[in-house]
């Protein structure tokens with residue numbers, strides 16, 4: 391999911407006659423961005439239009455003069471991602487900020503053994519801030535034949551970025567792409583040989599590590615125009631939006647593409663941003679990027695062939 395001035399943002403789901411506004415990090419970010427600058431144009435990219443409208447109304451109740459539009463996108467469907475990209479290209483000439491915030495962690499289960507041993511070890515704080523090795527998930531396959539967590543958290547965003555690339559790369563005013571990773575990203579959960587995480591049970595950690603790797607490769611390929619940020623465990627969505635808002639205020643050329651920017655909250659409840667070096671090799675990021683280009687080629691070909699069949 392995406393968001394930002396002259397760009398896009400967070401989706402909401404479920405078929406419901408009176409949809410409630412889902413108060414995640416995406417909506418908190420929109421509120422904070424509009425408080426910072428109510429002249430921006432926000433486009434909320436959401437998978438469920440009812441909930442997108444509810445989010446828009448909620449934002450307008452706080453910022454009545456704000457310019458907010460909505461757009462439908464389901465990141466777990468390549469067809470939907472391609473349609474959304476076409477729509478974005480029709481509506482806008484340039485996207486200044488692209489926030490890729492959507493992410494799922496389906497059916498999480500706590501590994502009690504890891505939790506109990508972590509509780510009585512020196513790593514207890516690390517465990518509570520990263521959830522490292524603590525959670526397993528049950529993944530499933532999408533209609534595109536991909537792992538759902540991988541497609542939603544990584545590949546859907548990747549295809550979208552590439553599809554709207556002409557709106558992002560302007561020499562005179564470069565865009566900022568801010569992709570939500572996590573402190574839960576873990577190198578050992580990811581494998582280049584199984585980047586969709588078909589074989590493991592830590593698809594979320596794997597997908598967030600994949601995000602970190604891709605941010606580095608995208609930054610290189612898009613001529614230093616991409617920056618990544620990550621959250622730690624967030625006590626409230628408002629706190630979780632801290633690094634996202636901080637990045638909105640930064641000059642991209644002063645940021646280091648090998649750092650992740652974490653939203654943190656002190657014991658006294660003060661929010662701050664901390665940068666930490668990512669645990670990755672640039673060579674792996676490039677290899678992964680090439681693999682995704684290949685996957686994109688194959689899956690888009692399959693999609694257009696199946697659409698031809700229906701004609």
Ligand SMILES: NC(=O)C1=CN([C@@H]2O[C@H](COP(=O)(O)OP(=O)(O)OC[C@H]3O[C@@H](n4cnc5c(N)ncnc54)[C@H](OP(=O)(O)O)[C@@H]3O)[C@@H](O)[C@H]2O)C=CC1
Nearest residue numbers: 401402403414415464465466491492493572621622623624
């Ligand atoms: N909460 C936390 O502690 C942390 C969160 N993060 C990351 O921050 C981001 C936001 O998290 P948070 O606000 O807590 O999570 P939420 O579950 O509240 O929000 C996630 C958003 O992603 C959307 N989404 C899910 N699947 C799709 C899809 N297929 N297509 C389009 N949109 C989709 C959801 O839409 P819908 O309403 O339709 O489901 C929802 O709006 C995620 O990337 C998450 O991984 C990182 C670190 C910590």
Ligand SMILES: CC(C)=CCC[C@@H](C)[C@H]1CC[C@H]2C3=C(CC[C@]12C)[C@@]1(C)CCC(=O)C[C@@H]1CC3
Nearest residue numbers: 517518519520521524525572573574622623624
């Ligand atoms: C008392 C009791 C049963 C505590 C369990 C706590 C855990 C449920 C949390 C401790 C650290 C948390 C955490 C996350 C989820 C919940 C915990 C595992 C995330 C993995 C959520 C999504 C992220 O992106 C990062 C978070 C890191 C910390």
